Amino acid sequence: MLEPTPVALVLRGLRCQRGGRVLFPAQDRSLTTGSAVWLRGTNGSGKTTLLRVLAGLGQAAQGTFECRLPRLYLGHANGLKEDLTVGESLRWASALAGLTPAPAAIEGALSAFGLRRLQHRPVRTLSQGQRRRTALARLALPSPRPALWLLDEPFDALDTEGVAALVTCMREHCAQGGAVLYTSHLVVPNLPSAPWDLQALAGGAP
Numbered sequence: 001m002l003e004p005t006p007v008a009l010v011l012r013g014l015r016c017q018r019g020g021r022v023l024f025p026a027q028d029r030s031l032t033t034g035s036a037v038w039l040r041g042t043n044g045s046g047k048t049t050l051l052r053v054l055a056g057l058g059q060a061a062q063g064t065f066e067c068r069l070p071r072l073y074l075g076h077a078n079g080l081k082e083d084l085t086v087g088e089s090l091r092w093a094s095a096l097a098g099l100t101p102a103p104a105a106i107e108g109a110l111s112a113f114g115l116r117r118l119q120h121r122p123v124r125t126l127s128q129g130q131r132r133r134t135a136l137a138r139l140a141l142p143s144p145r146p147a148l149w150l151l152d153e154p155f156d157a158l159d160t161e162g163v164a165a166l167v168t169c170m171r172e173h174c175a176q177g178g179a180v181l182y183t184s185h186l187v188v189p190n191l192p193s194a195p196w197d198l199q200a201l202a203g204g205a206p
């Protein structure tokens with residue numbers, strides 16, 4: 001008999017609020033390891049708020065959730081320091097995550113996002129897409145354990161090649177027993193994903 005796929009995340013009646021308003025109906029959901037889930041919803045429906053709560057950066061209004069994998073959250077903002085180079089930024093992000101990747105792993109992650117040629121360039125000289133690639137490169141570092149990635153609009157500012165690099169990275173992560181919950185306003189090609197629709201409550205949208 002096949003073993004059931006392990007659960008990465010469970011939500012039980014979870015609701016979130018901003019500015020004192022509850023944003024969406026109670027969510028009862030689960031995400032399994034090895035899967036990517038596309039969190040969809042209109043502007044203002046509460047996707048960012050929900051991801052931040054799941055990342056431990058905000059409080060739920062009601063309900064609970066249980067995450068059975070380590071979490072890695074990447075928000076809208078790239079969180080880069082203007083004076084660091086691309087290579088230093090990746091090493092800094094690794095250190096913040098408690099990782100000390102070997103030089104070959106850093107090179108591999110830079111290559112995965114087409115950044116090797118830019119590795120000595122300061123962040124302040126990068127375009128928006130190059131900044132996004134730099135922030136995302138940490139996803140291509142070898143990880144000691146499968147994780148749940150919580151990615152808020154990770155495809156923003158990426159060109160076709162950047163989208164393909166991130167899709168490859170997400171697919172490999174799922175194949176290795178990780179899980180991904182991401183938002184995107186556009187359909188992402190070649191990324192099999194289960195949809196999760198967040199419906200704003202009346203008065204919850206802009």
Ligand SMILES: Nc1ncnc2c1ncn2[C@@H]1O[C@H](COP(=O)(O)OP(=O)(O)OP(=O)(O)O)[C@@H](O)[C@H]1O
Nearest residue numbers: 018019042043044045046047048049050204205206
């Ligand atoms: N600082 C704030 N104070 C009060 N309300 C806020 C604040 N920030 C956001 N909101 C409101 O919370 C709601 C949910 O915002 P959130 O950013 O989670 O939505 P979203 O689904 O991620 O939207 P988008 O698709 O536009 O990124 C919105 O209606 C927004 O107006």
